[in-house]
Amino acid sequence: MINTNYFDSRALRFTDSYGQRFMRSGTYHYHLIPAGAREMVADRPFTIETVESPKEHTMDQHTVLVNHESHAFRPDKPKLKIRVGDLIMWSCRQQSVPPFEVVGDQEFFGSASLVNECGYAHAFSAAGEYSWVDIFGSGLSGVIRVHDPKCQNKDDLAKWRQMLKKGTLVMIADGKAKPAEVEIVIGQTVYFAVVKTDGISITDRRLVNDSTKKS
Amino acid sequence: MSLTEAEHIFGGIHEDGLNDFLRAILTTRPHYLNYGSPGFVPATTVAATQMPTIPFPGVPGGIDWAVHLDIPVIDLHPKTLSLPPELSLGPGQVSVRTTVQLCFDCRRKPIKDEKPKNDREEPPRGEAKGPCFKVEVFAIGHLERTYSLDGDALVVVVDDVELVDIEPNELESVIECLLLQILRAVLADIRLPLRALRVDAFTLTLTRGPEVEDDQVKVYGNV
Amino acid sequence: MSEITIAIDENAADKVFDTAIGLIPTQSASGSGSLGPFVASYSASASFAPGDVDLIAPGTIRISDFILNWNLSFSFGIDLSDILPDFCIPQVCIDIPCVGEVCTPEICIDWPTVSIPVSFGDFLKATADFGIAITQTGGNWKVEALVLGVPSLQFGATTAALLAAIGMAITPVLLAVPFIGPFLAIVVNAILIGIGIAGITGFLGPILTPFVSGMRIEIYKQPVNFQVLSAAGPTDPAVFITLDAVNAFITSDTEDELVLTVDIS
Numbered sequence: 092m093i094n095t096n097y098f099d100s101r102a103l104r105f106t107d108s109y110g111q112r113f114m115r116s117g118t119y120h121y122h123l124i125p126a127g128a129r130e131m132v133a134d135r136p137f138t139i140e141t142v143e144s145p146k147e148h149t150m151d152q153h154t155v156l157v158n159h160e161s162h163a164f165r166p167d168k169p170k171l172k173i174r175v176g177d178l179i180m181w182s183c184r185q186q187s188v189p190p191f192e193v194v195g196d197q198e199f200f201g202s203a204s205l206v207n208e209c210g211y212a213h214a215f216s217a218a219g220e221y222s223w224v225d226i227f228g229s230g231l232s233g234v235i236r237v238h239d240p241k242c243q244n245k246d247d248l249a250k251w252r253q254m255l256k257k258g259t260l261v262m263i264a265d266g267k268a269k270p271a272e273v274e275i276v277i278g279q280t281v282y283f284a285v286v287k288t289d290g291i292s293i294t295d296r297r298l299v300n301d302s303t304k305k306s
Numbered sequence: 307m308s309l310t311e312a313e314h315i316f317g318g319i320h321e322d323g324l325n326d327f328l329r330a331i332l333t334t335r336p337h338y339l340n341y342g343s344p345g346f347v348p349a350t351t352v353a354a355t356q357m358p359t360i361p362f363p364g365v366p367g368g369i370d371w372a373v374h375l376d377i378p379v380i381d382l383h384p385k386t387l388s389l390p391p392e393l394s395l396g397p398g399q400v401s402v403r404t405t406v407q408l409c410f411d412c413r414r415k416p417i418k419d420e421k422p423k424n425d426r427e428e429p430p431r432g433e434a435k436g437p438c439f440k441v442e443v444f445a446i447g448h449l450e451r452t453y454s455l456d457g458d459a460l461v462v463v464v465d466d467v468e469l470v471d472i473e474p475n476e477l478e479s480v481i482e483c484l485l486l487q488i489l490r491a492v493l494a495d496i497r498l499p500l501r502a503l504r505v506d507a508f509t510l511t512l513t514r515g516p517e518v519e520d521d522q523v524k525v526y527g528n529v
Numbered sequence: 530m531s532e533i534t535i536a537i538d539e540n541a542a543d544k545v546f547d548t549a550i551g552l553i554p555t556q557s558a559s560g561s562g563s564l565g566p567f568v569a570s571y572s573a574s575a576s577f578a579p580g581d582v583d584l585i586a587p588g589t590i591r592i593s594d595f596i597l598n599w600n601l602s603f604s605f606g607i608d609l610s611d612i613l614p615d616f617c618i619p620q621v622c623i624d625i626p627c628v629g630e631v632c633t634p635e636i637c638i639d640w641p642t643v644s645i646p647v648s649f650g651d652f653l654k655a656t657a658d659f660g661i662a663i664t665q666t667g668g669n670w671k672v673e674a675l676v677l678g679v680p681s682l683q684f685g686a687t688t689a690a691l692l693a694a695i696g697m698a699i700t701p702v703l704l705a706v707p708f709i710g711p712f713l714a715i716v717v718n719a720i721l722i723g724i725g726i727a728g729i730t731g732f733l734g735p736i737l738t739p740f741v742s743g744m745r746i747e748i749y750k751q752p753v754n755f756q757v758l759s760a761a762g763p764t765d766p767a768v769f770i771t772l773d774a775v776n777a778f779i780t781s782d783t784e785d786e787l788v789l790t791v792d793i794s
Contacts, residue, residue, distance in 0.1 A: 096707070106707070108633045150629040182634050186707075210625075212633045214618050216707035242711040251711050258621035258633070277710040280621040280633055308784045309536035316536040316786075323532030326770060326793045330757060334768045352764050455761055502757040505772060507535040507749050507789050508545055521530075529541040 100211035100293040101203045102126035102190030108182040112208035113141045123164035126190035137169045144174035157183035204290035212282045222296040233271045313526035317504040321382040332377045345370030345411045345434030370411030370434045378404040392468045398518045402445040409438035444468045456499035464490045531790035547579040549746045565728025571603035575740040584785035590659040600650035609640035647698040651687045661777045670775045672749040688729040
């Protein structure tokens, strides 16, 4: 069986989302670029204006849909105004989109390195056991076991579709991932929520082994 | 009655076909029909076979001679072609009919009293002219199986020869004796490959034959 | 009367045809055909193994239970969107302690068109009647047995086996399609039902039948200018005769025989 369900928070694809909360007011600039091209692109054409929020304000989520066309990535909201504490979720739902990253003008702001008050979501598309690690060497790791529901008929499919609405949370805090091992079915989403780290990735261990072999 | 009878493969060649084969061989290789000493045949070629002269004391270079046969015609039992009354074509037999021409060089070579300088003086090559005489020859024979470069073959073996109207009888007997040997020798050299007689149709391991009947040579065998 | 007559009985004919059929080179063909609702492009090859010969006067040779060994490589495309319903992973909302609810946008899947490659081989037994064809082309006489009519081939258990092989070929291709897992059994089933035994028969028939109906069994081939004696030196050139006419037929006297007649000059 050929399993192409690789995942890497540094290289977002159509089954991924990157979420980032903005905890201080200010104007933040960012770009959407091919994964790994950060050093080659200085431009930060898109903006997020964060304004102070009243005490009773609860977190709002703003969803930014990324469009890939003519070799360029563009958010559907290039200028966004939010309140302090809000979360922005970037996703591109085009199946053919090449891997991309969100790169901001500050260290905490970027999908290539998850620092604090951020998250990475991935919907798993094939059955298997997936081991993930932090490629930056913090020692963080975990396992996602994806099961095939083996639907035989319409009823089975209907039950499975209901299960897809339920996501699974992995909290990453104090150098640990909780839970470290997760059991889901094909199509379900795992959201890795990062509280505070020095900058980590959620990277499929097979990609780390492959790159190690190549070096 | 089936053709193959108790065997599995049958091959039959009609006397007309046999004569076609003979004609093809002897037209392409006429040297089987033409023999002569150097006076008549300067060298062996496709057309003729050179033979030594007949040595005779006092005849410088020997007596030049030549024999030519017309392409023989074969008749398989039962009889189709006429034969002289002295011959009859019995079951399993073949008759052969041809015309033979015999020539001798009769240029007068002076017989001198003095010792000849060279007893082996060569006669002029190819210039001999004759005289010659032709005689029609009838023969009875049978077929035998033999071998050739092209595999199993048939050959005609002459058993008896008859000439017509040569007198005296003793002369006829002498010439018949000579022609019997010549004809036997000539036909012994002409080997008809069995595979050619069945024009290479199928393969045949011979178990019976060759048999001569119904104006055909018949062979039988297995594939 | 013909100058040369050669006859073989059924016993010999069986051996002759055994050899002749064994000498037929592997045949090949390619093209496209209908595999149920799908269009498949294929390349096929076939070879033959002998059967039993029955000579039937005046000119039919029946060969029973000869074998057609065949191999087939084909591929067909499936637009999965024709089989699967539109599918979206819905919005997923997760409650993060001390933060609040976080939701991912829905993911809608465009099912792709996939190409399924299949390789399969089998054999079948066939019985066919052959007529005798005599031709002179390219300086050669040829006597061949040619199939009469279009034979009906019986595939038997082959059709089920090929359907199973298609099922096995589909699975690894489909597994490469994201999110196909839960649908896999349904998709494979739908494809195989769509093709069905009738589809297999309808696919194989037009491919394999021409191999049989196009069978040419060479019984006799010789040059018109036939060599009687090979060359044996400078004074003995090769000797040739001309094959003027060739005929072939079957007689049934006390036994059935295949007879070849040749006239020469």
